[in-house]
Amino acid sequence: MVTISEVAQLAGVSVTTVSRVINDYPHVSKAKKDKVFWAMDKLGYVPMQAARQMRGSGSQTIGVVVPEIINPFFSYLINAIERTVDKLHYKTLIIQTFGRKQNELTALDYLKRHQVDGIILCALENDWDIIKGYQKYGQIAVCNEYVDEDTIPMVIGDQFNGLRQGTEYLISKGKTKIAYCTGRDSLLLQQRGKNFDSDRYLGFTTALQAHDLSFNPAWLFTNAHSIEDGQAILKQLSQMAQKPDAIITGSDEVATGIVSLAKSLNIQIPQDLSVLGVDDQPLAKFLSYPLTTIRQPITQMGQQVAEVLIDNIKGTTEPAQKIKLDLQIVPRESA
Template sequence: MVRIVDVAKKAKVSTATVSRVITNSGTVKKETTEKVLKAIKELNYQPNLLARQLRKLETKTILVIVPDITNTFFSKVLRGIEAVASEKGYQILLGDTDNKDVKESGYLNMLRQKNADGMILLTARIDHQLVDILAKDYPVVLACEYTAGSEIPTVSIDNIGSATRASQYLIDLGHRRIGFISGPLNSVLSRDRLIGFQHAMLQNRGLIQSSYIEEGDFTYESGFNKMLQLLALDKPPTAIFAANDEMAFGAIKAIKSKGYSVPEDFSVIGFDDIKFASIFEPPLTTIAQPAFDIGFNAMELLMKLINQENIEKSLFILNEQLVIRDSCAPCRLEP
């Protein structure tokens, strides 16, 4: 079946431009219109009239899909989304998937049933083919996570580069036995952060020991339990990189439960810089994501899609920052 994206590629224009030509809305140059019409004819494209009609029925509601609402990182992202949404007269409908694929896919039907004018996904674990198909007819934006090869507008950070930077900081402090507690590896950002950690270790000719890598689930409890496993090793790591702050807090709690202290005995670094990171004891060294800006930019992109405005690129990478606090110190042990 020929899709609107096929017409856009053949005419070498955006899907929004094809849509404006089909609906005769907005200003499109005569030359561009002729190219689009020619591509439509050659491909025998049949516009999805039903989807177009449904799009005209505004709900002034945006659906935001969150993988885990208990993760406080997403509260900042939601505030960024809300800042733009309220200004534009939209309300937010929140969908919490609890990291379950079935629930994630179910929310896609809400957009098809026109319960919202557009959708922002803060997770990329949903079948990317389903999302790509949906995005051909409805406004969809990805934030935080991404799907490789997708043309859906996406706002994120460089997770590989960020994790490399965090790992390098521990290496520069003299640590060579560094453990890593990842998030669930069915998540692209978890895999990217693991890749970044491995990249830093290899760059410094460090030994990547499989026993030093544990898969958590981004929760405090998993950070605690995985750290206990690392402490039980004959030669435990001297530093830990946890793929988010909540797991870092759990790791520090586990270290203290065994009578050790941070950073005197073990260094710990996190990721996200949630609010509690600065008031935890000790204050956590971490990678600060621009969470508010991620949400703000994602909502602005979605508004452009809803208004059928042209978007020049599909991937928007924002800058992160290494925030140095008190949870890391130079290594005092032999490698």
């Protein structure tokens, strides 16, 4: 491998001079600078990152931790983050946890090792008390999850108002018997500001109460994530004596599952059942019933969290920012 000394030798200068040229430091004559560039080019020299890191000069890299990139929500989020990170002259290291706690901790170890200067957590696997301990090794920011900690920057969508407005939308369409799906266990839905599912749920119930509508507990579906979950939910629904006339899903996946089975179960959408998705995934508008859905501000989330984190890394900002972005209803045919 080509080293800085080889470049120095070929250019007829010292390694220091080469280092100065590489890092664009002053006090190098035009003549030598040119020679160095020529030598670097001739040898195809690329500085070894590992050696630089050893000198403590940071990694110029930020880690982005997500559950899985095959989930479009996260791949679009990464996309937004990476474009911003690029713009700020950092590199992005994508780390998938596949939902495993251990993988999240391994990801955080990258901070200890100085492999990354900062980390964006786009999902939380471990309890915050555990993650907290890693703060001393580098900057951490959280995106799309709640963290009740002053020292951590956080960028989230305003789930409470998003769902409140979504519910209002259904009510404005004359729907009164609204079912509700969530990815969590039911037990965890009651405490505002703890996680986005509970915020959503409270937005939902708040809108209901504002219109004096009651919620039938039989219409609460928990642990719903996938298309298959959505299909299972619709099957259950279709066999109920008391049927809802609308359903709010926790994601476009679940909504996709529901609309995919409607025809075969002889359920008319949206007349018999309005279906409201969340996310506005790219293909939501091309489904058998184009989804009415609550769009998440993915692009801005990614952009802002990247900016805030890098600001913090550079030490240029004050207390951790908490940024809340608006969701937006996208009316299509399913509701």
